[in-house]
Amino acid sequence: MRGLPQPAIEEFNTGGKYIAILNLAREHNLTDILPWCLYACAQLSWETLVQGVITPRGQKEKLSEDDLVRCLKGREELICDSIHSANTFNDEETACFGGDCANILDQMVDICISAKEFINPDPLGITADGYQLKNKHLCRKCVEHFTKLPEIDRKVTFEKLPKYFGLTH
16 A cells, blocks of 8 residues: 555544545535535544545545534534433433433433533434433333434434534525
8 A cells, every 4th residue: 555654544444534535525516415424524533634634545635624614513513412412311201200210310311411422423323222221220111212212313413414514505
C-alpha cells in the first residue's frame, strides 16, 4: 500500500471511509444518502472530522467546510436527541409505572441520564439492552413498552436526520 503508515490505513478503515463516501455522494449528487453519510461522519472523532483521513491509495479526504459545519451541528442535535430520549423514556402511557415498576424505572432513569452511552451522537445505535431491562423485575406491560421504545426513538431520529444536518430548506 505504497508505504502508508498503518495507523492512517486503520483510521480510514475504522470510519474515515465515511468522509470519502460523503464526498463521493456530493460529487455524484446522491442526495438521498447524504443524511446517512453525515450521520456516519458525526460518529467520527473531532480530529478526524477536522483533519480528514488518508485513503489506502494515499489521497487525503476531508469534509468541505459546509459539510464539516453540517456534521458538527448535526452531532449536537443527535446528542440532544439522546439526552431527550433518556429523560423522557418513562413518560409514556403504555407502561404501568405502578408499584415495583415505578421504583425500578426511577432508578433506570437516573442510570440513563448519567450513563455516557445515552449522551452520545449515536441515538440510532441504542437498543433495548441499553435500557438495562435484563434481570429487572418489571411487569410484562413495562417490559413490552421498553422493548419497543428504542425502535420508536430510532424511527423518529431517522426521520429528523435531514433537518439535523441542515439538508432541508
